[in-house]
Amino acid sequence: MTRRFEVLDAFRGLCALSVVLFHFRVVGSVTELPFFRGSELFVEFFFALSGFVLAHSYGFRENLRFKPYIASRFFRLYPLYFCMLMVFIGLELVKYLAYKVAGFSFNALPFTGHGSPTQILPNLLMLQSWTSLTDPLSFNYPSWSISIEFYLYVLLFLTLFLFGRFKVWSWLSIAVVILILMEQKSDLLQPYVFNGLSCFFGGAFTYVVFAKIKHLSIPFIVGSIIEVLLLSAVAYLVSNEIADRYIYATLLFYVVVLFFAFESGVISKLLNKGLFQALGKWSYSIYLTHAAILFMITSMAMVGQKVLGKEIAPTINDARFIDLGSALYNNLLVLLVLCIVIAVSMTTYKYIELKGQALGKRIINSK
Template identity: 85%
Template sequence: MARRFEALDAFRGLCALSVVLFHVRAVGSVTELPFFRGSELFVEFFFALSGFVLAHSYGFRDNLRFKSYIASRFFRLYPLYVCMLMVFIGLEVVKYIAYKTIGFSFNTLPFTGHGSLSEILPNLLMVQSWTAFTDPLSFNYPSWSISIEFYLYVLLFLTLHLFGRYKVWSWLTIAVIVLGLMGNNSTLLQPYVFNGLSCFFGGAFTYVVFTKVKHISIPFIAGSVIEVALLSTVAYLVSNEIADRYIYATLLFYLVVLFFAFESGAISKLLNRSVFQALGKWSYSIYLTHAAILFMVTSVALVGQKVLGKAIAPMIEGARFIDLGSAFYNNVLVVSVLLLVILVSKTTYKYIELKGQALGKQVMGFK
């Protein structure tokens, strides 16, 4: 059985919750702290970690077949992905009914903008982030990264079979070239594609580095100091607007993934606790379900605003906020939303993610 990297798994859950807080906007709450205002960077960490784990699981496997490989990846991502797409299409239908029956309009008119009918097929095919003719943030907006992720799996397989024993150098070459293009503000590819390619293939190469140095024994105290230093650097970078910070974040996340793979310090030991492991297990559901939950919460606030005549859901600098009248109540709301997202994610993990993976094994004839 392939080794699991428990500390890195736990980071998935914590980063997913940070992305949730990035998307929540509540006046005077923790969501407005600089750290959470910059937490969109953690999607890059997902890509780097994914490259690391995929290289570990598939990068050096003999006789890897495309059909079984891509089926396992497809049934890992697509069941929940398409379920949430259907939820968002359903929400557009609800908006349409409300608009036609009582003339109530939410943030946008139904089936316009990010919810346009023309975006349904690109989303079904998971190509919305790859072309200049589609909207990467259409419908379930966090799924832009899943669009990138799935086809990165295909590209990884191509490197295994096209470059053979030189595959590792192909991973490094892709990461370096793409980072260079990003540094020169290239428009050769879509912006989201640049992020995915550089982080994913750099993460794959990071795994190779790990295999060369994993025999090194790191003392607990030294490991703890290094872990704290790395996470402090991450917190600083995420919390501050720095030129080219996406490039710096990519390089930093390589180091974080590499070092925490050793699991040598106090933070790694803490992340091995069951609560963090559970969050890591539910992280994909947390990431994909939270936008729908936030839409519903915001919709309730908009209805309340109309009925009560109070600015419960004000627009501030182009963003929709929620304001229950005090920072205390707004923070209570934020915590409640997080708990709701976790509860829903635990359920979707059990009844959609796991069922989807089981279906994939059944379809492929695996035991």
């Protein structure tokens, strides 16, 4: 049975919640802390972790066949991805009715910009992040990374098929070459593609390093010190705007994934607890559902602003905020929204993610 890396799973949940707070803007609340203003970097962590886990699960499997492999990955991602795309198309219809009936506009006119009908087909095909002709942030904007992720699975299989026993060196070569191109500000590929390739294949190579040294025993005290130091480095990098921080973040996340795979310190012991494990289990749902929830919360605030005549949904530096009038109320709102996101994610995990995975297994096993 393939080993699960429980601590790394827990990080998925915490990083997903950090991305939620990055996308939510509430005046004078925790969302405005430097750490959460920089939490978009955690998508890099998702890619690195995916590369690590996929290399563990599939990279050294004998006689791996493409159809069952890609079907398994497809049904892991697509059911919820598709459902949320439909939700966002539905929200554009609601915006259209509000505009036509009441003349009310939510930031942008319906079916324009990120909601353009021309972006529906690229989103259905998960291609929106791969070309200069498509909008990676169209409709459910966090799904830009899922667009990248799915085709990284295909590329991983190609490295197994084309390079055989040299696959490990192909992973390292891809990661290094892409990092060099990123440092040189190359426009050879779309920026999001660069991010995904470098983190994913570097993560895959990181697994190879882990497999070579996993027999090492790290004392609890030493492990705890290193874990705290690594998380401190992550917090510093995420909280500060420095040149080439995406490159530094990629390299740092390789090290974080490698070391926390040992689960040797006090942080790992904490992250093995039930709550953090549950958040890891729901992390994909948290990541894909939160944008729709935030849109609805913000839209309610905009309607309330118009009805009450109070500025509870101000635009500050081109970003839409919510302001309930005090730091206490604003932070309570943030906590409430996080609870809503988690509750919705528990439901979508149970009724969409698990059902989709079960359907995929039935299809694979029927062949």
